Amino acid sequence: MAGHEQALEILLGPQLEPIVDMVAWTAGPDLxxxxxxxxxxxxxxxxxxxxxxxxxxxxxGRDPLADxxxxxxxxxxxxxxxxxxxxxxxxxxxxxxxxxxxxxxxxAPDLCVIHSAxxxxxxxxxxxxxxxxxxxxxxxxxxxxxxAGIRRxxxxxxxxxxxxxxxxxxxxxxxxxxxxxxxGYRAPDGEPIADILEPGQQAAHVIGLLFDGTNANVLxxxxxxxxxxxxxxxxxxxxxxxxxxxxxxxTVTLANHTSILTGCHPGHHxxxxxxxxxxxxxxxxxxxxxxxxxxxxxWLWPDVETIHETLARRRPLSRTVSINEPCDRGAGWxxxxxxxxxxxxxxxxxxxxxxxxxxxxxxxxxxxxxxSRSDHTAVEQFRQQWPGRPGEPPPAFCWxxxxxxxxxxxxxxxxxxxxAAAVGDTDARLGRILEVVERSxxxxxxxxxxxxxxxxxxxxxxxxxxxxxxxxxxxxxxxxEGYGLLYL
Numbered sequence: 341m342a343g344h345e346q347a348l349e350i351l352l353g354p355q356l357e358p359i360v361d362m363v364a365w366t367a368g369p370d371l372x373x374x375x376x377x378x379x380x381x382x383x384x385x386x387x388x389x390x391x392x393x394x395x396x397x398x399x400x401g402r403d404p405l406a407d408x409x410x411x412x413x414x415x416x417x418x419x420x421x422x423x424x425x426x427x428x429x430x431x432x433x434x435x436x437x438x439x440x441x442x443x444x445x446x447x448a449p450d451l452c453v454i455h456s457a458x459x460x461x462x463x464x465x466x467x468x469x470x471x472x473x474x475x476x477x478x479x480x481x482x483x484x485x486x487x488a489g490i491r492r493x494x495x496x497x498x499x500x501x502x503x504x505x506x507x508x509x510x511x512x513x514x515x516x517x518x519x520x521x522x523x524g525y526r527a528p529d530g531e532p533i534a535d536i537l538e539p540g541q542q543a544a545h546v547i548g549l550l551f552d553g554t555n556a557n558v559l560x561x562x563x564x565x566x567x568x569x570x571x572x573x574x575x576x577x578x579x580x581x582x583x584x585x586x587x588x589x590x591t592v593t594l595a596n597h598t599s600i601l602t603g604c605h606p607g608h609h610x611x612x613x614x615x616x617x618x619x620x621x622x623x624x625x626x627x628x629x630x631x632x633x634x635x636x637x638x639w640l641w642p643d644v645e646t647i648h649e650t651l652a653r654r655r656p657l658s659r660t661v662s663i664n665e666p667c668d669r670g671a672g673w674x675x676x677x678x679x680x681x682x683x684x685x686x687x688x689x690x691x692x693x694x695x696x697x698x699x700x701x702x703x704x705x706x707x708x709x710x711x712s713r714s715d716h717t718a719v720e721q722f723r724q725q726w727p728g729r730p731g732e733p734p735p736a737f738c739w740x741x742x743x744x745x746x747x748x749x750x751x752x753x754x755x756x757x758x759x760a761a762a763v764g765d766t767d768a769r770l771g772r773i774l775e776v777v778e779r780s781x782x783x784x785x786x787x788x789x790x791x792x793x794x795x796x797x798x799x800x801x802x803x804x805x806x807x808x809x810x811x812x813x814x815x816x817x818x819x820x821e822g823y824g825l826l827y828l
Contacts, residue, residue: 457477
């Protein structure tokens with residue numbers, strides 16, 4: 341406990357106040373504490389029933405989790421006016437559930453450090469756009485659905501989480517939830533988003549589309565202003581969650597890709613973060629890197645099912661496709677399965693010949709160029725897989741992951757011309773997918789579900805620093821994994 345208390349004293353001290361928002365830990369079974377420089381809260385979880393129940397046991401000073409609203413910074417103007425908010429102005433949606441699920445993982449850290457909204461990660465290149473925290477802008481992912489089985493509601497106040505996506509897709513395909521205890525698989529944390537589903541209607545095909553790292557308010561604004569016309573079409577013909585879908589903590593890439601495709605929180609599906617320490621071996625686990633994407637799902641627990649696996653079990657004749665997505669376990673065809681088997685993939689043309697690519701950013705930005713080529717190949721793979729071999733119906737479920745938006749929102753910041761260009765380029769690629777579906781004659785019985793894996797928030801270049809250095813200077817031995825998971 342001495343190291344724990346010393347670490348807390350440093351993390352919550354005045355030196356780190358600009359970069360540390362709060363620190364969380366588990367104080368016992370179903371007992372949690374979260375502290376900031378201004379106060380702390382202790383709460384308990386009671387399991388049983390449809391949803392866990394949380395009770396605040398004690399508050400000292402100012403409760404860091406007092407505001408858990410989802411509608412803070414509800415418009416782009418509100419968000420920009422309050423850019424990089426301090427904790428007194430921020431909100432932390434579903435915070436009790438978020439911290440509790442994280443510490444359910446057997447390799448959960450001793451301390452979970454939540455960085456401030458303003459913190460600019462110097463060792464990540466000083467990105468102007470950032471995510472990973474519990475704050476509402478970083479946790480708010482856009483969510484749009486349209487087509488067969490989806491109600492036409494436009495922008496509305498439907499409340500949803502990313503863990504609700506998999507149950508919703510399965511419900512669209514007519515796959516009812518398993519009865520308790522069926523097949524020995526872990527029950528998802530999510531549930532179908534009933535408010536958006538048209539009663540009595542289903543889809544023969546569902547296409548999932550992920551615009552990685554996209555700020556919800558920015559995407560909705562660009563669609564409204566005609567700069568993302570294909571996203572706007574889906575919103576007009578379906579529904580957009582005005583306050584987005586809440587990502588799971590940590591609000592990072594592979595943890596939430598996996599949450600979307602399984603319906604389980606990171607603490608319940610195995611992929612705890614982009615990197616963490618495996619307590620069983622003491623070794624570092626890195627899942628979100630080009631070197632490990634193709635094998636990342638070895639860390640997905642065997643009792644957790646992806647959408648692909650559930651369909652294979654419940655509807656064995658259904659075909660599924662996973663494009664450009666590490667969470668591909670059970671897919672009938674997968675980009676990364678081709679990689680694992682050493683099979684060649686279609687190569688993208690050079691930067692000058694790349695369609696749907698803003699040349700202003702393709703040339704000078706390595707990440708923009710790489711992601712543009714990757715996303716182009718995703719569209720080409722979709723063309724090959726829909727409908728597939730002659731006489732073969734389109735897949736029941738097809739997932740397409742686009743990466744350019746994440747690269748551009750990081751590098752330029754969410755309000756930048758680079759970010760807007762990335763949305764425009766990705767929207768054009770979305771248009772090519774919609775065109776393929778229309779030409780196949782399957783539009784009327786196909787549903788589209790579009791989301792991101794987390795939000796993206798504008799940082800402050802002046803707010804830099806690293807709590808690792810402060811801990812080392814004080815003699816506290818700790819490993820900081822994935823940025824924020826501290827193992828003492």
